[in-house]
Amino acid sequence: MSKNIAIIGGGIIGLCSAYYLIKDGHKVTIIDKSSLDSGASYINAGYLCPGHIIPLAAPGIIKQGIRWMFNSSSPLYIEPRINIEFFKWMYAFYKSCTDKHVINSIPGILNLSLLSQDLLQEIKDENNFKFHYEKKGLLMLCKTEKAMLHEEHTVKLAIENGLVAKMINKSEIKQLEPDVEIDSIGGAYFKCDHHSTPGEFMSVLKEFLLHKGVKIFKNTLVDNFVLEGEKIKGIFFDGQHMEFDEYVFAAGPWTNYLCNKIGVKLLLQAGKGYAMNVCEETKINLPTILVESKCAITPMNGFTRFSGTMEIASINNNNIRRNRVDAIANSACSYYPNLKINEDVRSKAAFGLRAISADGLPYIGRSTKIKNIVIATGHNMTGWSMSTGTGKLVSDFVSEKNPSIDTSFYNPERKF
Numbered sequence: 441m442s443k444n445i446a447i448i449g450g451g452i453i454g455l456c457s458a459y460y461l462i463k464d465g466h467k468v469t470i471i472d473k474s475s476l477d478s479g480a481s482y483i484n485a486g487y488l489c490p491g492h493i494i495p496l497a498a499p500g501i502i503k504q505g506i507r508w509m510f511n512s513s514s515p516l517y518i519e520p521r522i523n524i525e526f527f528k529w530m531y532a533f534y535k536s537c538t539d540k541h542v543i544n545s546i547p548g549i550l551n552l553s554l555l556s557q558d559l560l561q562e563i564k565d566e567n568n569f570k571f572h573y574e575k576k577g578l579l580m581l582c583k584t585e586k587a588m589l590h591e592e593h594t595v596k597l598a599i600e601n602g603l604v605a606k607m608i609n610k611s612e613i614k615q616l617e618p619d620v621e622i623d624s625i626g627g628a629y630f631k632c633d634h635h636s637t638p639g640e641f642m643s644v645l646k647e648f649l650l651h652k653g654v655k656i657f658k659n660t661l662v663d664n665f666v667l668e669g670e671k672i673k674g675i676f677f678d679g680q681h682m683e684f685d686e687y688v689f690a691a692g693p694w695t696n697y698l699c700n701k702i703g704v705k706l707l708l709q710a711g712k713g714y715a716m717n718v719c720e721e722t723k724i725n726l727p728t729i730l731v732e733s734k735c736a737i738t739p740m741n742g743f744t745r746f747s748g749t750m751e752i753a754s755i756n757n758n759n760i761r762r763n764r765v766d767a768i769a770n771s772a773c774s775y776y777p778n779l780k781i782n783e784d785v786r787s788k789a790a791f792g793l794r795a796i797s798a799d800g801l802p803y804i805g806r807s808t809k810i811k812n813i814v815i816a817t818g819h820n821m822t823g824w825s826m827s828t829g830t831g832k833l834v835s836d837f838v839s840e841k842n843p844s845i846d847t848s849f850y851n852p853e854r855k856f
């Protein structure tokens with residue numbers, strides 16, 4: 441049965457949801473408070489990375505986070521705040537940081553990431569879409585033995601779970617990256633990972649959806665719902681009241697604010713990251729993560745992107761912390777001694793906010809409290825990687841179809 445659907449949030453998750461909803465015969469309206477040209481879905485590193493098999497909530501992260509809290513240019517920063525939602529999230533996150541949780545989460549992470557890689561290729565082929573998408577793998581570079589040990593553990597888990605990954609030494613790095621000098625003692629190579637240029641896929645998808653009759657309202661905040669029994673009857677936006685059969689909450693790290701308005705609880709925090717683009721030739725051939733600094737480097741279409749840092753802080757903080765931007769740039773230059781990231785590039789750094797769930801797995805599914813919403817957020821550092829699969833699952837929920845993967849991992853009402 442065809443339904444009239446409102447999607448709140450036009451980031452990659454909202455757009456992919458719209459793609460599959462119209463494919464399943466629904467009528468779709470997307471409403472976004474931004475002008476749909478900035479934020480996490482535009483400035484991310486573009487990785488589609490099943491190799492990121494370990495959830496953010498993992499043993500050691502709290503200890504590391506506390507140590508890094510006192511260093512304002514560290515890769516992870518958790519801003520202490522007196523805020524009840526933050527405390528609840530922090531406690532649930534802390535409880536999730538166990539080995540058991542890591543092992544139990546792997547199928548949930550892998551199934552959605554692998555499904556999404558397949559679907560991205562399918563979307564590209566079916567529609568003859570032109571956007572940058574490459575399958576060259578992802579390099580993890582280390583400067584210390586400690587980082588190498590960490591990578592060995594991840595590679596072992598990846599191989600045990602059927603992914604193609606291996607540890608590599610200095611000369612193997614040279615073979616993979618013949619044209620750049622690299623200062624590293626070795627690393628890992630996740631052949632299973634892919635990469636893309638996010639802005640290109642976002643543009644192609646928006647254009648396609650508009651062509652297919654999807655209505656897109658930009659610069660339009662949704663902040664008021666009319667409830668009737670256990671359902672949302674309508675929403676106010678653009679000065680008018682509109683009614684829909686179902687509502688998809690794909691508002692990234694703002695989704696918990698929407699949920700709060702209708703009495704649905706969702707533990708979510710915003711994790712800020714920065715990105716800058718170098719347009720001069722860098723000769724960097726492979727997407728690469730610098731393990732110690734967690735800096736991500738992506739050779740995109742026409743430029744190389746340098747991104748990173750995770751700043752879990754108030755969602756209303758739109759400041760660009762220059763010392764964090766410098767930390768990303770300086771770290772990259774220390775691994776690639778011939779690389780230059782000049783002042784102009786650094787001054788144009790942009791930020792995006794990731795939606796950080798309490799256990800490192802996304803929230804995708806229905807609420808038992810308000811029956812006509814589907815929640816799709818909380819993808820942490822892998823929302824780009826899991827986007828097409830998430831969009832497909834959203835439409836499966838709306839269309840009451842059996843999903844192709846086990847969705848219990850993503851239940852938004854799971855207990856922590």
Ligand SMILES: Cc1cc2nc3c(=O)[nH]c(=O)nc-3n(C[C@H](O)[C@H](O)[C@H](O)COP(=O)(O)OP(=O)(O)OC[C@H]3O[C@@H](n4cnc5c(N)ncnc54)[C@H](O)[C@@H]3O)c2cc1C
Pocket residue numbers: 448449450451452453454471472473474476479480481482483484485486487488489660661662663690691692693694695698711712713714715747748791792793794795816817818819820821822823824825826
């Ligand atoms: C530096 C950085 C690097 C990253 N690298 C990668 C990577 O390589 N691979 C990967 O998989 N992931 C990566 N990510 C994460 C990825 O970018 C996100 O997980 C993904 O973009 C989330 O998409 P989204 O659609 O859920 O959220 P968003 O892109 O944040 O979109 C949510 C939208 O909702 C809108 N909205 C919010 N509230 C309202 C409201 N009340 N009314 C109307 N509109 C509203 C917002 O304006 C926004 O446009 C990275 C993130 C960052 C910051």
